[in-house]
Amino acid sequence: MDKENLSVVLHSPGDLRLEHRPVPEPGPNEVLVQMHSVGICGSDVHYWQHGRIGSYEVKKPMVLGHEAAGRVIKVGSGVKHLQPGDRVAIEPGVPREMDEFFKTGRYNLSPTIFFCATPPDDGNLSRYYKHSANFCYKLPDSVTYEEGALIEPLSVGIYACRRAQVTLGSTVLICGAGPIGLVCLLVAKAMGASHVAISDLIAERLEMAKELGADFLLQVKRGDTPEELAKKVEGQLGRQPQATIECTGVESSIQTAIYATRRGGVVVLVGLGSEMVTVPLLSAAVREVDIRGVFRYSNTWPVAINMLASKQVNVKPLVTHRFPLEEAVQAFETTRQGLGVKVMLKCDPNDQNP
Amino acid sequence: MDKENLSVVLHSPGDLRLEHRPVPEPGPNEVLVQMHSVGICGSDVHYWQHGRIGSYEVKKPMVLGHEAAGRVIKVGSGVKHLQPGDRVAIEPGVPREMDEFFKTGRYNLSPTIFFCATPPDDGNLSRYYKHSANFCYKLPDSVTYEEGALIEPLSVGIYACRRAQVTLGSTVLICGAGPIGLVCLLVAKAMGASHVAISDLIAERLEMAKELGADFLLQVKRGDTPEELAKKVEGQLGRQPQATIECTGVESSIQTAIYATRRGGVVVLVGLGSEMVTVPLLSAAVREVDIRGVFRYSNTWPVAINMLASKQVNVKPLVTHRFPLEEAVQAFETTRQGLGVKVMLKCDPNDQNP
Amino acid sequence: MDKENLSVVLHSPGDLRLEHRPVPEPGPNEVLVQMHSVGICGSDVHYWQHGRIGSYEVKKPMVLGHEAAGRVIKVGSGVKHLQPGDRVAIEPGVPREMDEFFKTGRYNLSPTIFFCATPPDDGNLSRYYKHSANFCYKLPDSVTYEEGALIEPLSVGIYACRRAQVTLGSTVLICGAGPIGLVCLLVAKAMGASHVAISDLIAERLEMAKELGADFLLQVKRGDTPEELAKKVEGQLGRQPQATIECTGVESSIQTAIYATRRGGVVVLVGLGSEMVTVPLLSAAVREVDIRGVFRYSNTWPVAINMLASKQVNVKPLVTHRFPLEEAVQAFETTRQGLGVKVMLKCDPNDQNP
Amino acid sequence: MDKENLSVVLHSPGDLRLEHRPVPEPGPNEVLVQMHSVGICGSDVHYWQHGRIGSYEVKKPMVLGHEAAGRVIKVGSGVKHLQPGDRVAIEPGVPREMDEFFKTGRYNLSPTIFFCATPPDDGNLSRYYKHSANFCYKLPDSVTYEEGALIEPLSVGIYACRRAQVTLGSTVLICGAGPIGLVCLLVAKAMGASHVAISDLIAERLEMAKELGADFLLQVKRGDTPEELAKKVEGQLGRQPQATIECTGVESSIQTAIYATRRGGVVVLVGLGSEMVTVPLLSAAVREVDIRGVFRYSNTWPVAINMLASKQVNVKPLVTHRFPLEEAVQAFETTRQGLGVKVMLKCDPNDQNP
Ligand SMILES: NC(=O)c1ccc[n+]([C@@H]2O[C@H](COP(=O)([O-])OP(=O)(O)OC[C@H]3O[C@@H](n4cnc5c(N)ncnc54)[C@H](O)[C@@H]3O)[C@@H](O)[C@H]2O)c1
Numbered sequence A, B, C, D: 001m002d003k004e005n006l007s008v009v010l011h012s013p014g015d016l017r018l019e020h021r022p023v024p025e026p027g028p029n030e031v032l033v034q035m036h037s038v039g040i041c042g043s044d045v046h047y048w049q050h051g052r053i054g055s056y057e058v059k060k061p062m063v064l065g066h067e068a069a070g071r072v073i074k075v076g077s078g079v080k081h082l083q084p085g086d087r088v089a090i091e092p093g094v095p096r097e098m099d100e101f102f103k104t105g106r107y108n109l110s111p112t113i114f115f116c117a118t119p120p121d122d123g124n125l126s127r128y129y130k131h132s133a134n135f136c137y138k139l140p141d142s143v144t145y146e147e148g149a150l151i152e153p154l155s156v157g158i159y160a161c162r163r164a165q166v167t168l169g170s171t172v173l174i175c176g177a178g179p180i181g182l183v184c185l186l187v188a189k190a191m192g193a194s195h196v197a198i199s200d201l202i203a204e205r206l207e208m209a210k211e212l213g214a215d216f217l218l219q220v221k222r223g224d225t226p227e228e229l230a231k232k233v234e235g236q237l238g239r240q241p242q243a244t245i246e247c248t249g250v251e252s253s254i255q256t257a258i259y260a261t262r263r264g265g266v267v268v269l270v271g272l273g274s275e276m277v278t279v280p281l282l283s284a285a286v287r288e289v290d291i292r293g294v295f296r297y298s299n300t301w302p303v304a305i306n307m308l309a310s311k312q313v314n315v316k317p318l319v320t321h322r323f324p325l326e327e328a329v330q331a332f333e334t335t336r337q338g339l340g341v342k343v344m345l346k347c348d349p350n351d352q353n354p
């Protein structure tokens, strides 16, 4: 292990720097990971551009990155299930307290949770990174590092589809075909959904969705009313969807989601938009269309590894660009421009393979 | 049985008449009921005043009333579980089709359901009324007719508390202390809720709530912001409620409900207000506060009868006024003015007891 | 339509006859179906051989068959969603009463349910058969009649996997690779199960399971103890299964199911064996391995049609033999000998295609 | 704080000693508790008499006791929610690993959990005891120490009733009126159960149950068959119970539980008996009577404190005997003889109040 630890550090809006940080020392229940592949998320770019998301504000320099996989190179004294050499995927959220949320299995809701690259917690866009061993999951040989890194966005999809109660023969609408809408699509199909429609404003994004298995594409145009779009979806699917997974955060799309969903169905809100929105809540209420939020995920890594190991889902096409860690700024710029789907940073100078 | 069948018929907004209608003849799976006690609901008054609720419009004369109990006096050829003389409570919604909703136990969502006093279906504010035997439930001797009639509003409370997942030790906020908020209160306590706060604009309604078991009263004043009210509730309960049952339909109260509810909790929408509302949906989404509507109820009568028979809940104080059927107009006027809680019409000229 | 209605009628144990029965006349909510394909089930053979299953006894001649699809040729006056010419799959269980089970969506538990070929109710191994229109489901053009008939056994699999809570990434053990074990396998994979092991005594059955997608095969030998088998399963899967679906009914296999299942998991009992069994219930109790029965199914046809229409599951390989209706006895004999998986009777003399 | 720490230590079967142990020093996330009241459980007596329960064997001296409450006198450096002087109830099970069970909210199933007085882990029948602060719950002033100690057995009841899905208007059978059956009774009533029957062999235990609110008593006699007892229960309740909570562990009582429970209902196994039992599993399977075990509890303390604080349940009558810690052996002997319901040991020489 060398001494330098090149890291992608955000100092203030627009000020992203490649810096050397000390190599961290793992605590008794931690492992030190040599990072291999880290995906760039919309939130990383948002912090870079705006310095904040909602009430989370970058007040001191913060390492970015939370979609990550690497190799364990050192383990703390209390760690039993991992050893140096293990290839691992990293779950970025680690609860700090055994509060009511953790005790009931909903640790993602714990208000004091540590989360990579959510200020003030550092992320893992570095050469070396230490993390709670309990939130590092061993990858089987058949799963690549990049697949391991993709478990993070995939987890949003798994968790969203769970909350949407997608199952065999489900009819599903997904609003938005960005990276998150696309992972929801992959997961919904893997859970047995038989009819999935997906919407977007941008034709290329819908094309990608088609390649990944979408059954119906809904190209949204400025001026389409939510009621009209809902009718179109019903026409495409032959019936109203039981579950709609909203992945844009845009008000009109949330309205469409509510109108489109069948009585007794579920709208899952993944997309994050404005604090206040105007929505047809009465239509949801009297048709008992439940509205459920998604805040990250919990208990998804083991499931995702099972999925990937058994080849039930192919996430590889999601990676459209790769850059060495040194070129992080160009990589961020690529994501900012909305080119491709997922941009990967390759942190190991000696192994830039997938 | 006499031949005349005095009935409370709504002809058009404001035009409520007492008329003689023919005594109906029960079909093979129906029973004829001599009505005893029928409560007046806010919706009855609304139809009377406005001739419509949402898309439901009174286009031809319609008998009002749907909170009812009476005595079976004739049974159809196929009826096995009832016989003349049986005292019954009437569930006003009867699915007409074995559609997906009925087959999955959510018959309240069946779009073609028959429902008393929802146009064009006649209600049961009459001397005699026929109904599907499967939706008439035998009352034990220990349960009065009026208690039987109150099962209808009580059912809204049972169903709302179920959807709110109220259980032992739950902390609950109820918005609105009208008849519906009050039945939610009674049911929440009977399900084991340990801390129940209830809000209203009107001090007398809160007084009534106190008498019925509310632990905390929140008097809402014009000008109070939803965030402030949410804070007050947290202060009263010592923590945020896991479940909030919104029984006003008012936009600001829905906002309060969302802000007030704990992470991972549930807001149940019982109150019906405007089609579009502006709400802090993002706050609900990122804290995974689920929003669930209530459309009437399903599978509540047997539970309610068990509750009443075992004296777990005392609904008798809800009845604050009684009128003979002949004085229906005064009775409606009393409800319209918001006097008391529940007004009962006594349909049997020979027995006006509770 | 011709006047004769050739039917497969069981008179007493061993006495199976091909007889002409009158063509039935559909009631107002019924349809008359010209039968096309009807699969033979183990229970049909059991009635033929023994004249009874448990307390159900053939006391008067009964038509066999309950895995069926055909073409509607006449509809009752009240039927709206079907018309002559529609190709339909038939759900054999039709609740007769709106009892608590039906009202709560568990109509399969209704004690008075009508069920094809469960004495005294006639089945549909005939040229013509009438059935409740609400329990006939229209098949899309892309789904064959035989696939339609296979929805019945497939429904057992869907319902069992639902009760087993199989979902994305699940690890599953299926005990027994008869027709029912195999449909459970197909459904578990379609629901996203990543690791499925299946056991049987017979090597050929396991071979078939392998072809249908089983990940691990467990050949059971007389003398293997349940504890040993449980250990082997853990070895194969790399961990204990979260769900075990028992499809043999054999005592030692139920024991294996309990020992094999992970803490907090589920054993689903599909196989029907002796009334009393000796099982390690304490091991299940202290590890909170829930034990859940399966009695047929409810609400599976629409899901199954979605699955088949979207090609998520391929059931065609299950059909290993076909006979014209006239050769019903040979067909039954084939099933009795355990040859192949599913034997189809072709009831339409003018169309013997799949 | 004095230096001596009188403790009740089990050395080997039958060899129970009062010894001085060092006062422990709390770690960073621990608190030191001056014990006030500790109840004696059947399992404590069982270890005393037999030195083992199943595979748990007392191999080195172990302090007994796990139903406990006391006062915090020292807090570790990382403890935020407690401070010296706080009165607390102690949850005896503390997960040691963040394994899949803990992460999904079922930490009671974690195989490596620490549990007071389950070998080799020491219990809290001492003057001073240190415990994970996260599993110590602050008691409001209105809740006594003894009520705090009773939260442990009460938790078994809460958890059992949850798994039994007891709710408003439920009909319930409880088998066995020992301390555990009685807490199940109290909790079932507090959750809204309207009709509760309870069985026992011993008339006095049933009398106690009657005083605590049981609606029906079933005195079991040697020679009663399970089917007969099931019929009697149905006669008493007027219908079969939806939920049966088995609290004896006796084979014939488990059989009764299965026969007695309604189609679609639940049998919860709390009682722990022989490893292998012979039961009518087929009857459970075809009627979809689910069988669910109970292993201790999870997430019950906060609920129990809410219940006690709001006076929804009165557990005080359960305490029938009290002894100072010094007289532990007499106290154990009292429990062994089955006298009364709950025996309390008073650990604080300066405060022997409830
Ligand atoms: N809840 C969570 O835990 C969580 C986690 C990750 C991401 N997110 C959120 O999910 C959302 C999606 O993330 P992403 O990375 O895919 O973002 P993205 O911006 O790449 O994708 C959003 C897509 O929605 C499309 N879109 C915009 N308006 C639309 C409309 N009216 N109808 C249909 N499509 C429309 C856009 O063209 C774009 O393709 C973001 O709001 C993000 O903040 C939430």
Ligand SMILES: NC(=O)c1ccc[n+]([C@@H]2O[C@H](COP(=O)([O-])OP(=O)(O)OC[C@H]3O[C@@H](n4cnc5c(N)ncnc54)[C@H](O)[C@@H]3O)[C@@H](O)[C@H]2O)c1
Pocket (backbone or CB within 6 Å): B042, B156, B175, B176, B177, B178, B179, B180, B181, B199, B200, B201, B202, B205, B220, B247, B248, B249, B250, B252, B253, B269, B270, B271, B272, B273, B294, B295, B296, B297
């Ligand atoms: N979803 C259903 O199936 C269903 C069934 C029955 C009734 N409802 C609806 O439930 C609601 C309540 O019915 P009800 O009969 O009790 O009506 P109601 O009008 O008698 O009671 C509403 C109460 O809310 C109070 N209120 C108004 N604004 C408030 C605010 N900002 N904060 C707190 N309290 C406020 C009012 O003072 C009043 O006491 C109505 O909207 C009704 O349409 C729905």
Ligand SMILES: NC(=O)c1ccc[n+]([C@@H]2O[C@H](COP(=O)([O-])OP(=O)(O)OC[C@H]3O[C@@H](n4cnc5c(N)ncnc54)[C@H](O)[C@@H]3O)[C@@H](O)[C@H]2O)c1
Pocket (backbone or CB within 6 Å): C042, C156, C175, C176, C177, C178, C179, C180, C181, C199, C200, C201, C202, C205, C220, C247, C248, C249, C250, C252, C253, C269, C270, C271, C272, C273, C294, C295, C296, C297
């Ligand atoms: N619960 C329901 O609603 C329902 C519905 C349909 C069928 N069933 C039952 O499901 C079971 C399976 O039906 P099927 O048609 O597949 O029957 P089947 O007899 O064709 O298949 C049973 C398989 O189990 C295997 N087997 C026997 N002992 C075994 C053991 N110890 N370990 C492993 N495998 C063993 C047999 O070799 C056979 O292949 C039957 O008991 C049937 O009655 C139940």
Ligand SMILES: NC(=O)c1ccc[n+]([C@@H]2O[C@H](COP(=O)([O-])OP(=O)(O)OC[C@H]3O[C@@H](n4cnc5c(N)ncnc54)[C@H](O)[C@@H]3O)[C@@H](O)[C@H]2O)c1
Pocket (backbone or CB within 6 Å): D042, D156, D175, D176, D177, D178, D179, D180, D181, D199, D200, D201, D202, D205, D220, D247, D248, D249, D250, D252, D253, D269, D270, D271, D272, D273, D294, D295, D296, D297
């Ligand atoms: N699963 C768990 O986590 C857990 C926790 C605590 C206790 N337990 C178990 O719960 C059971 C009850 O505990 P307890 O402390 O109340 O024990 P207990 O021995 O005091 O009570 C058992 C009662 O069952 C009665 N009984 C015996 N045979 C009966 C029969 N055939 N029919 C009806 N009643 C009968 C006895 O007379 C006695 O009153 C024990 O088996 C104990 O091991 C389990």
Ligand SMILES: [Zn+2]
Pocket (backbone or CB within 6 Å): A041, A042, A043, A066
């Ligand atoms: Zn992200």
Ligand SMILES: [Zn+2]
Pocket (backbone or CB within 6 Å): B041, B042, B043, B066
């Ligand atoms: Zn009403």
Ligand SMILES: [Zn+2]
Pocket (backbone or CB within 6 Å): C041, C042, C043, C066
């Ligand atoms: Zn069959």
Ligand SMILES: [Zn+2]
Pocket (backbone or CB within 6 Å): D041, D042, D043, D066
């Ligand atoms: Zn105990």
